Amino acid sequence: MIEKNYQPADIEVRIAAAWEAAGAFKAGRADRVDAEPYTIVIPPPNVTGSLHMGHALNNTLQDILCRFERMRGRDVLWQPGTDHAGIATQMVVERQLMERKEPGRRDMGREKFLERVWQWKAESGGVIVNQLKRLGASCDWSRERFTMDEGLSRAVVKVFVQLHREGLIYKDKRLVNWDPKLLTAISDLEVQQIEVKGSLWHLRYPLEGKVFDPEDPTTFIVVATTRPETMLGDSAVAVNPEDERYVALIGKHVILPLVGRKIPIVGDDYSDPEKGSGAVKITPAHDFNDFEVGRRHNLPQISILDIEGRLALDGNEDYLRGLPEGSAQLVEELHGMERFAARKSIVARLEDFGFLEKIEPNTHAVPHGDRSGVVIEPYLTDQWYVDAKTMAQPAIAAVRSGATEFVPKNWEKTYFEWMDNIQPWCISRQLWWGHQIPAWYGPDGKVFVAETEEEAVGHALGYYVEQEVITAEQGHDMALDPALREGFITRDEDVLDTWFSSALWPFSTLGWPDDNTDVERYYPTNVLVTGFDIIFFWVARMMMMGMHFMKDVPFPTIYIHALVRDEKGAKMSKSKGNVIDPLHLIDDYGADALRFTLSAMAAQGRDIKLAPQRVEGYRNFATKLWNACRFAEMNECALPADFDPTKATEVVNRWIAHETARATREVTEAIEAYRFNDAAGAAYRFVWNVYCDWYLELAKPVMMGEDSPAKTETRAMVAWARDEILKLLHPFMPFITEELWAVTAARTGLLALTPWPLKSRCGLTREQEALIIATASSDPLVAPIMLGDPAVVPDFKDDAAEAEIGWVVDLVTAVRSVRAEMNITPATLTPLVLAGASAETQARALRWSDVVKRLARLGDISFADRSPDGAVQLLIRGEVVALPLKGVIDLGAEQTRLEKELAKAEADIKRVDAKLSNEKFVANAPEEIVEEEKEKRAEAVARKEKVLEAMQRLKGAV
């Protein structure tokens, strides 16, 4: 018994429990051991995350694919899990400590702090998983993984060690993007360039050997900079060797203002004569470009900042080297000053001494940390790197060869663009939460990388015994007692970039390296569904790791979906306050409505601008489906076990079978092509505009009538088509369809595990049929399936039924239109006369008189040779139908209506004539097109004649 009202909230809870109890989403179910696997790995959401619109879209699309393939009989593994999200999680827990006024991370110590993070994870880490369940995600939740769980951690260590052994991971001292707030290095990708309105300071650097005079330009050289405070670390001035203004100065020196350091003027292409003054200060330790210039000219790297971005001058040997007497005062005054305060202070000092020539307003891109939001400092440190350039080569080749394809294809360009210019990937982070790097250092800084501490220590001690740093006995004791080697052998404190572990996700979640059974079965996965914003962060790195460790692509297809924006097209963000919470939408309209909305709007290559009103509209669609099922139930529509829809004899039933098959083809092919919006649209139109609007209406008179074979057949067919609809909609609206499946009949199993309807011949164009027949010879299996060979799939194709129901629909629509235009009240039943109708039409009219009378509000239907005077004449599929409305209709209104039709007919004729009289058109256009145009013309001419005739009669009626 179906409830009167559709209440999504009740259903969702109940149905979710039913799926869970049945283990419906388990991969490797006993009934599917022989089935072909279908695998998707979820893009693991941050464990700190909560469901936003991007997740909702991403997981809806994956779920559609998984449910679709599960119904097609595949052994589906949708692998769920979460990401430990190093920085984000550490920040969340630190904030929590602060709010609770507990000791901070550093006071607490590493071990204690990590305990707290795990505790936090246990308490709050499951939020997003439950939210995904609310959305209806059919993941195999029994296999949920976490990037920091034991197995995945082993995978991380193994990968690190192997890549290190292969020379693809190495330690290097170079500039990194340093976050002075989070106190860690971050990768290029975690840096966002933000346009900032700043200044360009023009500074006068006195030339060596001249007496500095601010009024005499021959005594100094002007350099332009956006970061005056870094001048303390300058080790050269660069000018372009082609620049005639300065070429004579190359090789000479300047005396760094305030500091007194003597630094050279070098010639380098990097200096752009068009920019600023054409001379540029070089600070190798604080600017990426300057770093390169410094390397080229062998300049010292003078770091003048500490890790928190404060000036570090006191005791800074690099800074103090070679400075004249009297430098101590500046050091004393500036040491420890925060970088932006230092900027002001230094500019003021420069100005006081006449070193500041001018300040120009200047808008430029400033790097910011994507997590901390503070300005990133290029900073000279030792970090671990992956040789991304080498790793990228097989990953690039895989996409070039088509082993992996992007959908839509244009994203490949973005992928290549980045991969071809890839930089070393900085993977070490100065955090605590994450995979600690498996590297140990000896007293001389020598590094030992190994999968376990025992192994690393063993190598290290062996090495130092051999080097005679320690005795064999000492080594032996240290090996046995960790306390003894403390301070002698220490582990690297740093952890790995979060994305390092997610790069392994497609195989680490399957048990690699401990147990490869599932890797063999489920790798490579079938498709990756993700947003373009993490192509670099994640997709590219999975490609690299997959190619390297599995020797195969992680997925043959990468479906890149849109970004969800607000209805005005702005990116949703907390600061803008335009975030639409998917959970609120689920509360208000149900998960099914939200899912359907997102799929209906998921057109390839365009962002989704989401208006909550759309969700309401699709909730209404769910209600419509609900009520249609109630209608079937009220009319005792049930599907007998032996019912064969291909054997239906009633025209309307043959017609709906045909239409159902057409919809099945459309939905199936659209999902196969990742055209989710087309699939949703086809299902929507079929359910509402075909099944509800016409089929159920056409079936009513039969079902309301006396018992008869026709009634029996119709009831069965209503139920059959309803079941097909539930199947087709299930991937999009899993909750409501599963519920209706359960309550509309005694079922043997869940809808989620019910076979998907096969495609049959309906809906194929003539060209497609011809093509299939043509290719059939090469592949005999294809044709029968594609064409609907009854031996393989039921054939519902029925052009005759389509023509007949089409006639009924056209007739009813036309009569309704006229009645509305003439303002005839629904209570008035009008007679209908078929004028000069063919035998076929007469037969149809008799067969459909009940339906037509009801739907078009007609009285008697009769036949005549010609239509009566004063009647409204309609042309239905080439024949005249008359509504004798003398006395009822407004003659003026009818005259206007006919004039409009006449004008339309004449315009049609004129346009076609223009084409047909064009010799080049007739000569060049394909024959079918010309033929079509001729048919159009004949049809329009006939229409015009009938309209003229009707106008004559109207005159006669006056």
Add this chain to the structure above:
RNA sequence: GGGCGCGUAGCUCAGCGGGAGAGCACCUCGUUGACAUCGAGGGGGUCACAGGUUCGAUCCCUGUCGCGCCCA
């Protein structure tokens, strides 16, 4: 500066070489035996602009203007 994409009905968007479409909004009518979370009917667009290719362009090409995103 380089790259990608978008300008189609009031709004949000499909379509992408042969007669302009959907949903929402709007107007009119409706207690017709599933559904007012509904039904019936209707109005509304030189498909950004300018050239070109073509028998034919909303669709392909070039340019212009406007908007968005990514990378430097």
